[in-house]
Amino acid sequence: MVVRRNVIRYSLAVDEKKRSNLKTIASESYMKSETLFLKNAQTFAEAMVRCGVRYHFAYPITPATEVMKHTSVILPQYGGRMVQMESELAVANALAGCACTGTLGATSTSGPGMSLMQETISYMAGGELPCIMLDAMRVGPGDGDIVGAQSNYFQATRGGGHGDYRVIVLAPASGQEIVDIMPEAVKLAYTYRTPVLFVIDGVTCTMTESANFPEPHDYASEFDTSSWAFTGTGDHPKRYLLTGSYTHSQGEELNNHLLAKYERIKEEEQRWEEIQVDDADVVLVAFGIHGRMGQDLVSNMRADGKKVGLIRPISLWPFPDKAFEKLPESVKSMLVVEMNHGQMLDDVRLAVNGRLPVHFLGKTGGDMPLCTLAEMTAKINTLL
Amino acid sequence: MQELAKIYGETLLLDKKFSYCPGCGHGIVTRLVAEAIEAFGIRKRTVSVVGIGCGGFSHHYMEIDAIEAMHGRAPAVAVGYKIAKPENIVYTYQGDGDCSAIGLAELLHTANRGIPVTCFMINNNLFGMTGGQMSPATLEGQVTSTTPKGRDVHQHGYPLRVPEMMADMRGAKYVAREAVYDAKSIRKAASSVRKALDCQMKGLGFSFVEFIVPCPTGLRLSVSDSYKWNKEKMVEYFKPQVFKNEMEQNDEN
Amino acid sequence: MRTNCTFSGSGGQGSALLAKLICQGAMKQGLQVVMTQTYGIEQRGGDSTGYVVVSDSRIGNPLVENDADVSVALSPTIYEGCLDGSAVGGLVLANSSLITETREREGVKQVLIPASDIAVELGSVKCANIVMLGAVLEATKVLEFATVEEVLRDLMGAKKPALLEMNLKALEKGRALYLSAAE
Numbered sequence A: 001m002v003v004r005r006n007v008i009r010y011s012l013a014v015d016e017k018k019r020s021n022l023k024t025i026a027s028e029s030y031m032k033s034e035t036l037f038l039k040n041a042q043t044f045a046e047a048m049v050r051c052g053v054r055y056h057f058a059y060p061i062t063p064a065t066e067v068m069k070h071t072s073v074i075l076p077q078y079g080g081r082m083v084q085m086e087s088e089l090a091v092a093n094a095l096a097g098c099a100c101t102g103t104l105g106a107t108s109t110s111g112p113g114m115s116l117m118q119e120t121i122s123y124m125a126g127g128e129l130p131c132i133m134l135d136a137m138r139v140g141p142g143d144g145d146i147v148g149a150q151s152n153y154f155q156a157t158r159g160g161g162h163g164d165y166r167v168i169v170l171a172p173a174s175g176q177e178i179v180d181i182m183p184e185a186v187k188l189a190y191t192y193r194t195p196v197l198f199v200i201d202g203v204t205c206t207m208t209e210s211a212n213f214p215e216p217h218d219y220a221s222e223f224d225t226s227s228w229a230f231t232g233t234g235d236h237p238k239r240y241l242l243t244g245s246y247t248h249s250q251g252e253e254l255n256n257h258l259l260a261k262y263e264r265i266k267e268e269e270q271r272w273e274e275i276q277v278d279d280a281d282v283v284l285v286a287f288g289i290h291g292r293m294g295q296d297l298v299s300n301m302r303a304d305g306k307k308v309g310l311i312r313p314i315s316l317w318p319f320p321d322k323a324f325e326k327l328p329e330s331v332k333s334m335l336v337v338e339m340n341h342g343q344m345l346d347d348v349r350l351a352v353n354g355r356l357p358v359h360f361l362g363k364t365g366g367d368m369p370l371c372t373l374a375e376m377t378a379k380i381n382t383l384l
Numbered sequence B: 001m002q003e004l005a006k007i008y009g010e011t012l013l014l015d016k017k018f019s020y021c022p023g024c025g026h027g028i029v030t031r032l033v034a035e036a037i038e039a040f041g042i043r044k045r046t047v048s049v050v051g052i053g054c055g056g057f058s059h060h061y062m063e064i065d066a067i068e069a070m071h072g073r074a075p076a077v078a079v080g081y082k083i084a085k086p087e088n089i090v091y092t093y094q095g096d097g098d099c100s101a102i103g104l105a106e107l108l109h110t111a112n113r114g115i116p117v118t119c120f121m122i123n124n125n126l127f128g129m130t131g132g133q134m135s136p137a138t139l140e141g142q143v144t145s146t147t148p149k150g151r152d153v154h155q156h157g158y159p160l161r162v163p164e165m166m167a168d169m170r171g172a173k174y175v176a177r178e179a180v181y182d183a184k185s186i187r188k189a190a191s192s193v194r195k196a197l198d199c200q201m202k203g204l205g206f207s208f209v210e211f212i213v214p215c216p217t218g219l220r221l222s223v224s225d226s227y228k229w230n231k232e233k234m235v236e237y238f239k240p241q242v243f244k245n246e247m248e249q250n251d252e253n
Numbered sequence C: 001m002r003t004n005c006t007f008s009g010s011g012g013q014g015s016a017l018l019a020k021l022i023c024q025g026a027m028k029q030g031l032q033v034v035m036t037q038t039y040g041i042e043q044r045g046g047d048s049t050g051y052v053v054v055s056d057s058r059i060g061n062p063l064v065e066n067d068a069d070v071s072v073a074l075s076p077t078i079y080e081g082c083l084d085g086s087a088v089g090g091l092v093l094a095n096s097s098l099i100t101e102t103r104e105r106e107g108v109k110q111v112l113i114p115a116s117d118i119a120v121e122l123g124s125v126k127c128a129n130i131v132m133l134g135a136v137l138e139a140t141k142v143l144e145f146a147t148v149e150e151v152l153r154d155l156m157g158a159k160k161p162a163l164l165e166m167n168l169k170a171l172e173k174g175r176a177l178y179l180s181a182a183e
């Protein structure tokens, strides 16, 4: 007797058809600019999908889970898919596999997941695979606490993975900035063939705010990946992603190639916002949420006649050294404020290279896991 | 060379010298995989995701695109690839250490997920590349460089049977274990390679084949003794068989 | 112009909805808004607070740091927090149906609104938050009254006309109560 089992066919033909149908639906209902009121994690999801991300691989972890909840709803409307994997190890590697086809994929996670992905981030940097990643930072170390933090600055910018590699690290400070910078992120990922990692503190990720979305535009598909994607030898001679079978000379060659690329990125891709540094006595340096609070701090203190300026790094790697190169004579000291115990502080100290005293104010964890504007103001008053 | 290419086609790169040790079982399996790709005419749309280990070199002998994955993660890479490019044929080529030690979670979840990718596990029952250490598949009492007194199951657990775990998973549609110690077993193995790839080409689901092969270097045996040992010892514990074949049933529907 | 708002209540009183309605209205008027929920004041059992910043220009500090221009206290357990979290020169609107003990704080104006009682009269205690919303609009002029009516219509208009009717009445009643109470 033959046992009949109902085998569900994973029918590629049908899948393809469905995809194109869905694309038309998506283009009708989504092809407009609009203002949305979303949690910033959802804004991240909307922004990346509207810029061309079609596959989102993820594993639940607070506060990043909002992103995958959102993409699981919207991606099918764009002909894409949110794929929940069995671990962050699997997530990162599926993302790498997706990138190998030349397709733009993304992931979102938080501290512990980020740590598990480090090996693969090093792998993708070495294999020059573009992708978008989000670290919705929460308090560490260990499994940590779900409350927001900026404690993964070191991990993001130094790399928790092995080898001489870098990834581009972006730190938008608001929902609007997430939207505004996403097209840039996609361009950076493809232009330099590199992972682009967003680091956003969990407080910012979970707050809800208005953001203006321009018309969706698939930036990813504008990049020609045919010169490198591993799509089969149908249109090119054999290609392979080399990671485990290097010769010594290939290892050196790859590293030299990466070095030259990183130097180019350092030269061309530094991003920061600067407010009234020209005649400042004290300059506040802060990224993410503390950076946006700094915008108010400067205007409030200036209104009281206090000469305070702000440098808000937007790219954390490359770190905006250039912002510190030509600080005016008037600047007597700098204050770094972070939701951690002093991580970007190191980069600021390297950038000023001993020319000025660099002070620090930081906090991590607790019911109120960040410094208030009042605390920041009080600290600056002691420096004036 | 010209003559050989006529027989073997374009997939196998016959002018490339194997860097496998003489008598290594990887050589046989690599050839079987290349022949199946050639026979199906899918070379141009086939991508190999190789694990870390001696099998990581397998793609160097084939004219196909390849991705070298991190240790143990090839199945997850294959899943991501297949999702983004379902029209291509993706298979992983992994050792027993890669598949069943560091990468067991990805392997089992890939099997269970049922996305049509194929995983080949080349079981030489030890870590070949790093110099013959114990792997999950090392037999009870077997001496390796990290079990100088033989594998003690009370300390290290029991030799792990992988396809047995998969057989129950509904996402897996073809699951088999094969050996390569003589002409007959190799013919069977060749048939399983074709079935596994066919299962993927038909979009039915996950397919898996384990190959029991010798690593003469790691076993510290002569080539012929290593094949003898395979036939007598390994196959007794790791019995070659087709655990699951849900391809035919489907064809009748 | 920036307005900091705090909306507090116990579970089921709809303080979060109150915050969201303000946000929706602000967006209709082309203003920028940020809403935060879980930082600052300790979250006691069942109490919840929504903080909203409304502004006509880029919002720097997204937090309301004990500098609320207007606070709504729907239940007694969060009353103290609202009073302490008010800016000097700020306004606290307290639900006097439930908050029976109040205290003075220098520089903070307080207006008592019997929101729950009014809501019951209108048909459901659940619309106490909307009564408060009417009062907030009248007190701060942060949004146009008509905008919020429109938001309510969008939210429940088509499906629940009776509910909409009640809420529109609650909104109007809150406005009137504020006017007479503030005199």
Ligand SMILES: Cc1ncc(C[n+]2csc(CCOP(=O)(O)OP(=O)(O)O)c2C)c(N)n1
Residues within 6 Å of the ligand: B051, B052, B053, B054, B055, B071, B094, B095, B096, B097, B098, B099, B122, B124, B126, B127, B128, B129, B130, B135
């Ligand atoms: C994360 C990680 N751990 C360890 C290694 C070192 N390593 C390289 S190959 C290998 C074992 C390979 O054994 P197996 O998968 O059985 O392949 P074989 O060489 O026997 O074919 C190990 C442990 C590595 N490359 N990466």
Ligand code: SF4
Residues within 6 Å of the ligand: B019, B020, B021, B023, B024, B025, B026, B054, B124, B128, B129, B214, B215, B216, B217, B218
């Ligand atoms: S060490 Fe073993 S597995 Fe590796 S090539 Fe040599 S014989 Fe083959």
Ligand SMILES: [Mg+2]
Residues within 6 Å of the ligand: B053, B095, B096, B097, B122, B123, B124, B125, B126, B127, B128, B135
């Ligand atoms: Mg092995």
